[in-house]
Amino acid sequence: MASFVPSSVTLRTTLGLVALALLLLPFADIEITTVAPWRELGRLLQGLLTPDFTELDDLGTALLRTLAFAFTGVALGVAIGGLLALVFHHRLVRAGCAFVRAIHELFWALIFLQFFGLHPLTGVLAIALPYAGVFAKVYAEILDEADPLPKQVLPAGTGMLSTFLFARVPDAWPHLVSYTAYRLECGLRSSAVLGFIGMPTLGFYLQSSFAQGHYSEVGALLLLFYGLIATLRLWARPQLVPLYAVAAPFLLGSGLPIVWGNLTRFFTQDIVPAPLRNGEGWAALGQWLSDLLLTQALPGLWTTVVLTQIALVLTGGLALIAFPLISRHFTSRAGGVAGHTLLVVARSTPEYLLAYVLLQLWGPSMLPAIVALAIHNGGIIGHLVGRRSNELTLRPDASRGMNRYAFEVLPRLYGPFLALLFYRWEIIMRETAILGILGIATLGFYVDSAIQELRFDRALVLIVITALLNIGVDSLARALRRRLRLKHAASSEP
Amino acid sequence: MLKDKLRHLTLALLLLAPIATAAEPLVFTAIPDQDETRLRERFEKVADYLAEELDREVRFVPVKSYAAAVTAFRNNQVQLAWFGGLSGVQARQLVPGSEALAQGVEDAEFRTYFIAHRSAGLAPSDRLPKGLEGLTFTFGSKGSTSGRLMPEYYLRQRFDAPPSEIFDRVGFSGNHTRTIALVESGTYQAGALNYSVWESEVEAGRVDTDAVQVIWKTPPYADYQWTIRGDVDERFGDGFKRRIREALLNMKNPELLESFPREGFIPASNADYATIRETAQALDLID
Structure with a gap:
């Protein structure tokens, strides 16, 4: 890997992001307001340290379902995304993929819940659809980056399919596999989180146990989940994965039967703006729309941006502190295991739970959400940068400790680090949505309110605005990456 | 051509749909207003009780939000639900013909x-x-x-x-x-x-x-109630709604009532919740 020397552009961009976050800080509500958090936190800690596996029947099923939803959803996403990757140069495909992946899995699930109800299809599609959008993009990028030489030396008249299979895929194959494996881990997280809205995965039990303060059960569920993620490489062997994917659809459980009439109703009534549905005419629609934009969309947009920018900078800071924990240039073997464990915990604990725990500690403000997002995403980027650092070879007489970090390793990794952070930017913004639950009025908060009020017309407008915002941030990040000439390395994209 | 395909698809779906509903159990849900373990224990007992009274399989399905309970009811995936005042009003507004069957003694003055x-x-x-x-x-x-x-x-x-x-x-x-x-x-x-x-x-x-x-x-107002879809008689046989109402009103088992906790159940009607509906409209929570 080429070494990377931070140029002044990189420095300016970094300082610019930090300055923007500092500028927004006065607008963010980060006050600490709790009175007596220790009783509840003490119970939480005690629960986590004394996990209770006695409800193992339920836990086993939940684990199985988590795997089944993840594998089915990701496999479907791979299939659809793989096909779309072949026609990704079409603008329509590109835009469509950008749109579906700009909407959080939880929102997709809430939409499907309206017409498929509590049927496995809701959960499977909620994973498959946004993942297909991601796979299409990343697969297309990986294929584009494949070595063009084999293709150039093919005899004239070689068929398109043969060219594709024999000249492009072989070189790209390892990258395709490693990226797909990485997304499988994300799929497991998504699958677990879908339990929060009623799918029968780990999140279902996690949410109930947590809401009820049964912290020993929470401890057991989290340990199971950490174990699942930490051992992923051991049981998800490339040759076994197709087998899992074939078995998974049969293990989703039955849920409740779908009533197909609901599908028509959703598209012909539910999402039609209320003034049109009630025949109040276009003027009323204008009023409805401007009310929605002024009282919900705009304030939500502002809060989302403030939260995202501050969380982004904190995420970057945490990742830079965290990656040495798993880097062989800084830790012993034992230290590395501890570091890995810590990062697995950081990236596998759903942000929602982190935020809730921090809420107990600091009281209701933006602070718990900012820190929760930073811990989760910092854990992921730290993990990826740490892995990258292990590929570096240092001179035998390289300096040690702080000097090694600041003058040997960091300069070489700063580029990839920044690239990962920019990839994560849009994801952090998407995740602010789930934190609406803490009363932080992000766009996600208003979407959730609209859905709780069963006003899908409003929810849809707000979801589309959220998606456009995410697409905007994504293109900004891409432009920045290009300007900084950050090596693409799509295969390690989070 | 496309029409044919659509017809085939519809046919296939029609054939698939009844497989799941062949046994026709009565499915009900409840708003997740408090501890889930306790709700589950409570409503599983209610399911057993109703199954015995109605001589039919009765299933309780837990959901994660008030809106999910209303949606399941609206989508006809559940036919009966234990709603709060507001969720009941929302549900009945979305499902024409559905009605409030019974409320707890305490719910008249909540x-x-x-x-x-x-x-x-x-x-x-x-x-x-x-x-x-x-x-x-x-x-x-x-x-x-x-x-x-x-x-x-x-x-x-x-x-x-x-x-x-x-x-x-x-x-x-x-x-x-x-x-x-x-x-x-x-x-x-x-x-x-x-x-x-x-x-x-x-x-x-x-x-x-x-x-x-x-x-x-606060001063008292009407709250929780059992609400049922209007089409249950067609689906489960004549007089089904009446039988459910009777079963609910006759629930006397102290352990069962204690789990709600309610002293007993009394008849309720949609009109009992007119004030709730007006309040929700005033707060712009429903249209």
């Missing part, structure tokens, strides 16, 4: 309790204390009657302002049990919840009453 952490320095009072202004405050679920609709109504009446302007910060705890926990720990200085949950939690000794106390009780 109340919301406003609670506060001691450190907020508010004393129990006959009127909603002005001292709430500028505190942090948590409702229950966004779709709750006793945890959102009614407290917001009385707050607006007293302060002539929306909650976001009255309070320093406003949260939604998710359910009533959680509201107690959050105010007890001082995470929020005050909150509002279902009086019945408060009283049963206090009685069970699960509340630190040195840390949190009731500061105001």
